[in-house]
Amino acid sequence: MIVSEGFKLPKGFMAAGVHAGIKKYKKDMALVYSPSACASASTYTTNKVKAAPVIYDMSIKDLPKHGIIANSGNANAVTGAKGLEDASMMAFETAGYLKARKEDFFVCSTGVIGVHLDMDKIKYGIKELVKNLSESDASAKDASEAILTTDTVRKECSVTVRIDDKDVIVSGFAKGSGMIHPNMATMLCFVTTDCAISHEMLQHILGDTVEDTFNMISVDGDTSTNDTCLVLANGQAGNKEIIAEGEAYDIFKEALSHVLGRLACMIAKDGEGAGRFIEVKVEGAASVKDARLLARSVVSSNLVKAAFFGSDANWGRILCAMGYSGASFTPEKVKLLFSSEKGSVVVLEDGEPIRFDEAKAKAILLEPSVSVLAVLSDGQAKATAWGCDLTYDYVRINGDYRS
């Protein structure tokens, strides 16, 4: 597997990103397009309050696709019947220029909620996007940039794998962590691949992979109204279509898993106000479900997050967060370690605190990226979750008045 950090368009894909005027100065509309039809897979927010584009996408999700039309600056959420019409119109307008049908395009929005889209700007943007479509790396970068809201960096990852002696590219870009945007923005992730794979297999792989990647990051536990992850596969790599589990399936799954994992970590690292990246690993759990519950509970705890802000080796809060996770485990057998580039330190063994070098622990926890490992004695299952610390800046940014 060859990994490149930038966003490289797979064979047969085009992209564009433009400024349509929804935001004041920055790029705010993106288009991803494949002239040949794509198998697709998608996952959506579990929030009962779903934005209009999410409702639209869910209604057309199983049909072949030619692309994604997206805007930032306005989430088209809590916008009633007009919001649904606007989402549908975005697809319709895009399809019109590209001689396709409305249902060939996914629609995504992110930004402020409760405000109707300015459809004149949207229509202008779509026209410009179509004009600017190209296979160049620069266009890919423009699209990736155009979906950002409060993100401080673009989030992109591409990998190349060999399937049936063909180069297959899996390439994704994302925005986040919208969960902490003052106006409740969103996590969006768009993956394109030239792999030939059936809709059913792609959806199956995405469902599995999201569980271990995007569903394992937490900035503040709030799930947005717009969260969406889309994958388009146009089959242009020329491999034999993947229609069942097997070697090709496994190779592709590993590639997608790597891309989503990298993007998820980038989102956690770029959590607004975040000063420190936190990784929580759980090993020896009775089941994968227990391992995930435990890792997520620790990385989501305000008390744990605040302790990491203070570089405090506070094993008590970690054990406590494990205790209320709902997972089954034996507290009397837990071993806990902190680690970073400065080394590692064991702080709990057999469920009881042990003496450790506080100065060393502090040095470890002062690093920008720290790791917690909980070793259990309940089985063989493991899981990893990612997040960030709780900082003054988090409170400042999210306490700011909407205007």
Added chain:
Amino acid sequence: MIVSEGFKLPKGFMAAGVHAGIKKYKKDMALVYSPSACASASTYTTNKVKAAPVIYDMSIKDLPKHGIIANSGNANAVTGAKGLEDASMMAFETAGYLKARKEDFFVCSTGVIGVHLDMDKIKYGIKELVKNLSESDASAKDASEAILTTDTVRKECSVTVRIDDKDVIVSGFAKGSGMIHPNMATMLCFVTTDCAISHEMLQHILGDTVEDTFNMISVDGDTSTNDTCLVLANGQAGNKEIIAEGEAYDIFKEALSHVLGRLACMIAKDGEGAGRFIEVKVEGAASVKDARLLARSVVSSNLVKAAFFGSDANWGRILCAMGYSGASFTPEKVKLLFSSEKGSVVVLEDGEPIRFDEAKAKAILLEPSVSVLAVLSDGQAKATAWGCDLTYDYVRINGDYRS
């Protein structure tokens, strides 16, 4: 029902609070005692990691009781087999002085975790407590003070009701919100009453009442290892023992509910770092379970809490937190109002944002105590939850190093 804010001992109860040296300067041990045996009821933390005194109390909870022995400054949590021996020894020592059996006393601890109790100090404290036992209001105040950790005020409430033409006193004191103490302390609540009531009825009432009071407050969503709520009823008021539902049952339940509700609100208001008290009411829900889920989800959301810190009428975050609560409701029919002493403002009607006076909303939300009302169209059920905003001080206090 006559309500008095102070803590008044019901007939036949004695109390004491002393400084045993577990903390440097402040009172750190409390004893509540009734020479006549009490029916008791209790609820405990659902955290899988339970402190030694919690494990001890759960093992003797259904037996008649004579009192409660408690300490602050050390939670006796994550202390292994010695911790369990120490908890048991606290009851044994207390019983020895009072010619009772070990199992006649509940044991509670709160404070730092992972450190064994200094049993010499504990034994000295018990001796002093027994010496100081009295029925005076001053002793009651001493006991109430001795269980505090980072609390800034004592939390006490007494009510008097008439049952069978007798005055019945229900009187409680509490500490909290330990959930945000740097070393993961605890919510403790001790209620005494001279009502004559069976163990079964008392436990039944407590279970119901806790659901609508202590289980509806949230400071940061972290559930402690030591949370405990105890009720002792010694029957000295002279009413006919309550052994079934009926008028007396209802009167007593209302009294207990009032005391626990007041104490829960005091804990939410005194949440460390809290600048603003938040009440979230849900009406028109399909079921009480849904109403509770919705109210709790809103009051627990970091984004909602940060918005209240900024006095931001951010209805989007509230609707979003309702959306991911897991409760069933119709988002398209939600009405949302903010209110405080400065008036009230409707911000959402039929699930869509409506124009409101931003200056008026800001004035309402700048008050120290603010209320959110969500009116649903799904049924008749309602619930209320209480919490506080998320502030710089919360992060500062909880980011501080343990030492």
